[in-house]
Amino acid sequence: MRRLVGLIGSVIVATLVVAQxxxxxxxVPRNRTLIIAQNFDPQSLxxxxxxxxxxxxxxxxxxxxxxxxxxxxxxxxxxLAASFTMQSPTxxxxxxxxxxxxxxxxxxxxxxxxHTLKVFVDAALTPAYTIYSAPFDRVEKVGDFSVVIHTKTxxxxxxxxxxxxxxIPPAYWARVGPAQYAQQPIGTxxxxxxxxxxxxxxxxxxxxxxxxxxxxxxERIIWKPVPDDTARAVGLETGEYDVAASLSAGAVPRxxxxxxxxxxxxxxxxxxxxxxxxxPKHQGPLLDKRVRIAINHAINSEAIVKNLFFGxxxxxxxxxxxxxQLGFDPEIKAYPYDPNRARALLREAGYPNGFDIDFKIPSxxxxxxxxxxxxxxxxxxxxxxxxxxxxLEGGExxxxxxxxxxxxxxxxxxxxxxxxxxxxSQYRSDxxxxxxxxxxxxxxxxxxxxxxxxxKRGAIYRQASRxxxxxxxxxxxxxxxxxxxxxxxxxxxxxxGDQRLFxxxxxxx
Amino acid sequence: MLNYLVRRLLVTVPVLLGISFFSFALxxxxxxxxxxxxxxxxxxxxxxxxxxxxxxxxxxxxxxxxFLGRALTGDFGTSLRFQQSAGSLVWxxxxxxxxxxxxxxxxxxxxxIPAGAVAAYRFGGFADRAVRAVSLLGQAIPNFYxxxxxxxxxxxxxxxxxxxxxxxxxxxxxxxLTLGFGLVALIARVxxxxxxxxxxxxxxxxxxxxxxxxxxxxxxxxxxNAFIPVLTVIGLQFGLLLNGVFVTEIVFSxxxxxRLAIQSIYSRDFPVVQTIVFLSAVTFVFLNLLVDLLYAxxxxxxxxx
Numbered sequence: 001m002r003r004l005v006g007l008i009g010s011v012i013v014a015t016l017v018v019a020q021x022x023x024x025x026x027x028v029p030r031n032r033t034l035i036i037a038q039n040f041d042p043q044s045l046x047x048x049x050x051x052x053x054x055x056x057x058x059x060x061x062x063x064x065x066x067x068x069x070x071x072x073x074x075x076x077x078x079x080l081a082a083s084f085t086m087q088s089p090t091x092x093x094x095x096x097x098x099x100x101x102x103x104x105x106x107x108x109x110x111x112x113x114x115h116t117l118k119v120f121v122d123a124a125l126t127p128a129y130t131i132y133s134a135p136f137d138r139v140e141k142v143g144d145f146s147v148v149i150h151t152k153t154x155x156x157x158x159x160x161x162x163x164x165x166x167x168i169p170p171a172y173w174a175r176v177g178p179a180q181y182a183q184q185p186i187g188t189x190x191x192x193x194x195x196x197x198x199x200x201x202x203x204x205x206x207x208x209x210x211x212x213x214x215x216x217x218x219e220r221i222i223w224k225p226v227p228d229d230t231a232r233a234v235g236l237e238t239g240e241y242d243v244a245a246s247l248s249a250g251a252v253p254r255x256x257x258x259x260x261x262x263x264x265x266x267x268x269x270x271x272x273x274x275x276x277x278x279x280p281k282h283q284g285p286l287l288d289k290r291v292r293i294a295i296n297h298a299i300n301s302e303a304i305v306k307n308l309f310f311g312x313x314x315x316x317x318x319x320x321x322x323x324x325q326l327g328f329d330p331e332i333k334a335y336p337y338d339p340n341r342a343r344a345l346l347r348e349a350g351y352p353n354g355f356d357i358d359f360k361i362p363s364x365x366x367x368x369x370x371x372x373x374x375x376x377x378x379x380x381x382x383x384x385x386x387x388x389x390x391x392l393e394g395g396e397x398x399x400x401x402x403x404x405x406x407x408x409x410x411x412x413x414x415x416x417x418x419x420x421x422x423x424x425s426q427y428r429s430d431x432x433x434x435x436x437x438x439x440x441x442x443x444x445x446x447x448x449x450x451x452x453x454x455x456k457r458g459a460i461y462r463q464a465s466r467x468x469x470x471x472x473x474x475x476x477x478x479x480x481x482x483x484x485x486x487x488x489x490x491x492x493x494x495x496x497g498d499q500r501l502f503x504x505x506x507x508x509x
Numbered sequence: 510m511l512n513y514l515v516r517r518l519l520v521t522v523p524v525l526l527g528i529s530f531f532s533f534a535l536x537x538x539x540x541x542x543x544x545x546x547x548x549x550x551x552x553x554x555x556x557x558x559x560x561x562x563x564x565x566x567x568x569x570x571x572x573x574x575x576f577l578g579r580a581l582t583g584d585f586g587t588s589l590r591f592q593q594s595a596g597s598l599v600w601x602x603x604x605x606x607x608x609x610x611x612x613x614x615x616x617x618x619x620x621x622i623p624a625g626a627v628a629a630y631r632f633g634g635f636a637d638r639a640v641r642a643v644s645l646l647g648q649a650i651p652n653f654y655x656x657x658x659x660x661x662x663x664x665x666x667x668x669x670x671x672x673x674x675x676x677x678x679x680x681x682x683x684x685x686l687t688l689g690f691g692l693v694a695l696i697a698r699v700x701x702x703x704x705x706x707x708x709x710x711x712x713x714x715x716x717x718x719x720x721x722x723x724x725x726x727x728x729x730x731x732x733x734n735a736f737i738p739v740l741t742v743i744g745l746q747f748g749l750l751l752n753g754v755f756v757t758e759i760v761f762s763x764x765x766x767x768r769l770a771i772q773s774i775y776s777r778d779f780p781v782v783q784t785i786v787f788l789s790a791v792t793f794v795f796l797n798l799l800v801d802l803l804y805a806x807x808x809x810x811x812x813x814x
Contacts, residue, residue, distance in 0.1 A: 040772065043590045043591050043592075044591070044592065051548055123555050123558065124558070124562070127547055127551060127555050127556075127558075127559050128547055128548050128551065130551050130552060130555045131548070131551060131552070134552070179592050179593075182592060183593070197764070198591075198598065198601050198602070198764070199602060199764035199765075199768060199769060200605075200674070200675060200764035224674065224762065225762065225764075226673060226762045227759050227762070227768065227771075227772070228759050228760050228762065230657055230660070230760075231660065231672060231673050231759075231760060231761070231762055234660055234661070234664060234665055234672045234673075235672045235673060235762075237665060238664050238665060238668060238671070238672055240671055240672060240673070240674070394775065395541070395544055395775075395777060398541075398544040398549060399541050399544055401549065402544070402549065414549070432553060433549075
């Protein structure tokens with residue numbers, strides 16, 4: 001017995017020692033530290049290593065891009081680039097700032113950019129960015145601070161691509177290689193990495209030699225991975241975090257009532273829609289256009305947004321493009337919610353008693369996906385379409401999407417890069433997860449990707465949207481909405497629709 | 510004793526092999542890792558090249574044998590998500606999980622055994638009824654609910670403890686109590702019933718007849734003899750604590766192995782999941798062995814040949 005008591009005693013002592021040992025010495029006062037809770041720890045701090053926003057957000061405070069798009073104005077703003085000009089539809093000149101150094105002293109110049117671009121187009125190193133770099137042909141240094149990017153075809157989305165290129169220091173990169181760079185990045189940004197305790201915190205301190213205007217009042221930023229939705233909301237409420245990303249809609253009413261907090265809802269780039277496949281391999285009632293249109297009429301998106309997203313999600317207007325995007329057509333309207341019209345169309349198509357169909361849905365992949373789909377199934381049942389829900393776990397759902405197994409009836413939320421081409425090209429006949437095959441649409445998609453005249457390009461996408469609306473291989477429903485909570489001390493932080501938190505113009509009071 | 514040890518160790522080999530293969534196969538059947546590592550719209554050629562580079566194109570059995578071969582030399586492969594050695598990723602988090610599990614266990618033992626002993630000694634009285642009621646609650650309330658409730662009460666309403674994270678003793682308190690609560694209940698119940706048995710034995714009557722103080726009778730004679738089943742429970746539950754760790758670490762943002770496991774499963778990060786499953790299985794098997802060996806230490810009547 002005595003031995004046992006001794007054993008327990010020593011275990012207690014050991015536990016206390018371990019716990020105390022982990023205490024971090026804090027040198028920066030709390031009121032000049034910005035603590036941001038995201039749902040995951042970054043996997044890499046090299047921005048071009050992955051496309052996940054939880055990696056890019058902390059990484060971009062250290063390694064900077066050529067340009068960024070200010071979500072307040074939706075305009076392209078220079079960061080490391082001073083300007084960019086289209087010399088010809090296949091040659092794009094980038095002029096860099098001349099006063100910038102990496103935090104290890106290396107110069108940020110044309111050589112650094114050429115090296116960065118060489119890495120950027122290497123599919124083995126940056127597989128996630130191949131859709132951006134596919135049209136790149138070669139890179140030419142034309143001055144100490146100027147580079148021309150030559151493309152194989154005209155590339156109107158180049159401006160967007162330039163926001164995705166993060167400049168890395170060539171000598172340091174050569175010395176440490178991609179794997180270690182991702183762990184210990186060096187960049188030109190307003191902050192430098194101090195410590196990264198995996199799954200616990202990423203700590204970065206102000207870069208004293210930063211070339212630009214660093215965020216005011218923020219000496220240190222700590223990024224905390226907090227996977228539990230409730231824990232992020234609670235930590236924000238108790239003041240442990242200053243910013244909490246990706247809050248669940250359930251937390252909205254409670255946080256809205258707190259005086260020292262701000263709740264921000266951001267329209268996400270994620271487009272939620274129904275797949276109504278018209279591919280011959282998906283035999284069944286949906287091959288009849290009248291049935292697809294009937295489904296459009298049967299779904300009450302407004303009620304879904306009102307009841308499941310507190311009215312904060314934006315409804316789509318019968319097309320996949322958002323109001324802010326090039327090619328949005330104000331003349332296209334969503335099929336109005338009209339169950340009687342839906343029933344009539346089904347009768348016309350030869351289904352007076354409706355029909356049975358499998359409805360493949362993601363479970364736990366998107367916010368409230370199951371609830372949304374159950375509501376939709378209920379609405380379909382009201383017009384006689386008995387949709388049997390087949391819930392798929394996130395991984396299996398993605399696999400079935402890529403192999404077109406989700407057809408004929410499913411619900412997806414896709415978030416392609418923010419250019420109409422990336423949205424539309426998902427419906428090209430040869431695309432892996434298209435649910436339409438239409439030569440006319442293909443021709444429009446191919447014309448749009450090469451058209452450098454903005455007005456003409458917009459007209460092409462409007463035509464494509466009208467075609468998609470008439471054929472109805474999809475039922476556009478609503479845009480995703482992301483909820484962020486912030487302490488009222490945080491000023492100027494506006495997240496983007498792809499969940500990016502840029503620090504330009506941010507301050508802490 | 511040595512003979513016994515060798516025999517027990519040999520038995521663990523097929524157990525570990527079975528567990529490893531089962532988890533490997535399950536994980537692989539449930540999705541393609543490239544779905545999580547690459548955006549959905551990368552060209553199929555890039556995806557295929559990536560698959561070949563990572564070795565996903567090889568038959569399942571080949572991948573499994575490769576994994577095992579390397580695991581034997583301590584190399585568990587490279588995490589697909591972190592591009593870092595899976596072994597070191599798990600190792601970095603092992604301290605946090607060990608700390609939490611130990612703290613929970615200490616709490617459970619320090620509270621559970623005396624509570625059970627007192628309940629047995631005051632059989633039918635108020636203390637007994639109170640311990641039984643709390644035990645029932647402890648075993649009935651699931652971990653995730655208890656954790657969230659604890660956060661709401663202590664972090665949001667009372668503002669006396671932080672809601673999550675690791676580093677200070679205050680941060681350890683809530684997760685350790687949450688994780689340990691169910692175990693307190695179990696240990697208290699087992700201690701109580703074993704003590705009730707022990708208190709009825711002849712040697713207790715003898716001890717009392719000898720004129721020993723009541724304290725000595727209860728703590729030394731009764732409790733020590735009641736201890737063997739309790740120890741079995743503690744040993745086995747330590748393994749099960751690792752289950753609770755999965756939920757508790759998520760709720761309290763505790764940077765441990767459980768959280769890493771959940772995230773790795775979601776992203777089909779095979780090497781990391783394999784490492785964790787393998788190491789958990791090893792831990793479980795060896796804890797059982799340790800408990801069996803401890804019997805001999807605690808009870809001189811038990812010896813192994």
